[in-house]
Amino acid sequence: MRAVKNLLVLYTGGTIGMLQTPHGLAPAGGFEARMRAWLDTHPTPPRVHWRLQEMSPLLDSANMQQANWLAMQAAIVTAVTRDGHDGILLLHGTDTLAYSAAALSFLLLGLDVPVVLTGSMLPAGAPHSDAWDNLHGALALFESGLQSGVQLYFAGQLLHGARASKLRSEAFDAFAAPARHREGSRASALPAILGYAQPRVPVKLAVLPVYPGLQAEQVQALVVSGVRGLLLECYGSGTGPSEDAALMQALQKARQGGVLIAAISQCIEGSVLFDTYAAGSRLRETGLVSGGGMTREAALGKLFALLGAGLDIDTAERWFALDLCGERVA
Known part of the structure; x- marks a missing residue:
């Protein structure tokens, strides 16, 4: 735990900085001036030194893609390793805030600074x-001190980035x-x-919920589409x-096919x-690896980080089954 002396505020867009347009709320630039103006009027503004950097393009987080995760990773790594920042505050829209927090938890492994994501449900100024x-x-x-790693702050709660x-x-x-059973190695x-220094590339991933009526053809169609990772949301x-x-x-053929x-x-x-x-044992016999108590966001972000690093499927499975940053083990 240490206080941050040189903070980067990385503004990606999202509701927090949106302004009204003829088509509805949309991301808008110039948030640094609005933020400084508000802090100047606050009776007890935090005294941490900060500067703001805008990502381009600014996004409604509903449009967030893997390439944007990689751009955020690169901006954060550059800010720390080249520019000397010792903390990152990332402003982000709420629709995919938990997905980005989880993905960055695995994309920034080993980076010894605190990274906190936040946003808002209503625009600043509303x-x-x-x-x-x-x-x-x-x-x-x-200002008071944070541990290294990725976390999400919202409505007074500080949450683990890969559990929210x-x-x-x-x-x-x-x-x-969510309270999930956590155990493992x-x-x-x-x-x-x-x-964090390892380059990543986009990876075709899919999420498929199990439901009454799920057909083998749907799994086969995903395999034909070229997915490298499939997250199966099972019952109970x-x-x-x-x-x-x-x-x-x-399922077995998909696993055998890579x-x-x-x-x-x-x-x-x-x-x-x-x-x-x-019924669970039979599923495992097809070649499924257990995600334990991981959330969808964490499991998807972890698949992306492992497969995007170029790991073969057997190696990726071994690391997926282990706890890397607190996503599986309490």
């Missing part, structure tokens, strides 16, 4: 907005870290290929229609424990 409270609270955390999810679309306390050391503790021979065969298939629970407070039910 009546009764939560924007300035979230911004002021995050700045105060940097957006649970509400209107309330100010929109984010939480921590990685004893991280190889350089998983560190990791079960699915294990008596559907065609579906089981499609697709990493990971299983998580579709329950908000669930986790995969394959051995609890025979």
Whole structure:
């Protein structure tokens, strides 16, 4: 835990800086001037030194893509290793805030600075907005001291970057870290290929929920599309229609064909424990790797970081099964 002396505020867009247009709210530049003007009027402004950098283009976070994750990673690494910043505050839209927090948790492994993501449900300047409270609270955390790693701050809560999810679309306390069963083995050391300096490339990934009526043809179509990683959202503790021979065969062939298939629970407070039910054991036998208690956001971000680093499927599976930054183990 250490106080930050030279903070970079990285503004990516999102509701917090949006202004009204004829087509509705849209990201707008010039947020640094608005932020400084507001802090100048605050009776107790945080005293941390900061500068603001705008990403280009500014985004409504509904448009966030893997390439934007990589651009944020590059900007953060440059700010720390070249420009001497010892903390990063990333302003981001709420739709994909938890996805970006999770992805950056794995893209910035080994970077010894605190990175905090925040945003707001209402634009700064709107009546009764939560924007300035979230911004002021995050700045105060940097002043008082934070541990290294990626975290998400919202509505007074500081959440682990790879455990948070957006649970509400209107309330100010929109984010939480669902209570999930966490156990497993921590990685004893991280190889350089998983560190923050390792280049990544975009990867075709897919998320497929299990539901009554899921067909083998749907898995086959994803394989044909070229996906390298498939996140299967199973029932409860990791079960699915294990008596559907065609579906089981499609999953097995996909794994044999080089697709990493990971299983998580579709329950908000669930986790995969394959051995609890025979239906789960049969799923595992097709070649699925358990995501334990990881959220969708964490599992997707982890798949991206591993496969995007160029790991082969067997190596990626081994690292996926280990805890890298607190995503699997409490």
